[in-house]
Amino acid sequence: MDTAPPLSPTARSMVRRGAERARTDRAELHAVLDAGLVGHLGVVLDGSPVVLPTGYGRRGDTLYLHGSTGAATLRAASAGVPVCFTVTHVDGVVYARSAFHHSMNYRCAVVHGIARPVTDPDERLLGLEALTEQLAPGSWAATRQPDRRELAATALLALDLTEASLKVRTGPPGDDERDLAAPVWAGVLPLRTIVGEPEPCPLLPAGVPAPDRIRDRGV
Template sequence: MTTPLSPTDRSTIKRGKHRAVTDRAALHAVLDNALFCHLAVVVDGAPLVLPTGFGRDGDRVFLHGSTGARSLREAATGIPVCVAVTIVDGVVYARSAFDHSMNYRSAVVHGTAVPVTDPEEKAHALRVLTDHIAPGSWDYARKPTPKELAATSVLALDLTEASVKIRSGPPGDEDVDVAANEKWAGVLPLHSTWGKPEPDPALVGEWDVPEHVTRRSGTSQG
């Protein structure tokens, strides 16, 4: 839990160094609390970034690969990717426009994503991916057929090269602005909360909402 992240030049935070966090437990926490990620690849020399599902399995993450990126579908041996997850905790209202900011938890992972093709490992990856967005759903829902398994593309990415950046707390105004005491400053927190389950109108008859869904309802996300 205390293995430090392995910094390379590109995963070493240069701006806002005081916000960099370098222990692996913090990386895991940010990843586990984020609902989805943004996955970036290079296609024809240009960047492409798309939101996609992911789930952590120890010191790697699985990614849903069928994001429409040609390069992902073509990468049999692996493809350079960058994955970012970001949770915003609030807006920081500073005394100056310049010092306005956000409170957030952010992780960026660099590496080579490798397709998961072994059927057993793929089924395991899909359990991890499903339970990340919907804890308990893998055990409850109908499992994938071999055809569905084949139609799903999964990538695995090691968490070897990663950075974590966290900002929390009040504004970081200039001393002169704080001393002047002429403007209000503070934080407006942002809360993400699961609402009330909305049953599918196609359900027939009376249904109790399953426990893995009801226990999430009303709780915080992130």
């Protein structure tokens, strides 16, 4: 059971537009983050905003982000500049009777803070395990661990989830009463991610089946 304290909005993380869609249950925030594969890291480089997609992993109230030690965004984040990290799931397209009220059902997490470079060897392995398990559950224990050269080439950052917000929209369109009688279809077109059949690497030896940790992703 997730017993973390609820979200406490700050001046930066306060949801103002559509405030009724804000969520304060930290367990819901964790669930949205855990369900994602890609987030977007935003930093300011040389006076200009840069937002790039990146993988991530969570352990408790800490997000781990990684990339090449040569990545300018990670170098900037490591230097202590404020960052913003977002994860969004689009659950459906909302069709309305008016163009204005078209929308989408979604779950969106936004995290503000100062990222911390992870240098402790044990925490580095913990963070890289979290990243691996977020992307491919069960793979950390089943595959070769990073060697010294690979670790040296990898930058790992930790971002605390203290200053975070969660916004969620569900349900049908919110049309104006004047449009309700219009003979225009309105409703929600659900969107779902479908897991396909595993496609083996051409160099895989014959007879090596896809393990349950891969096949179970589609269940």
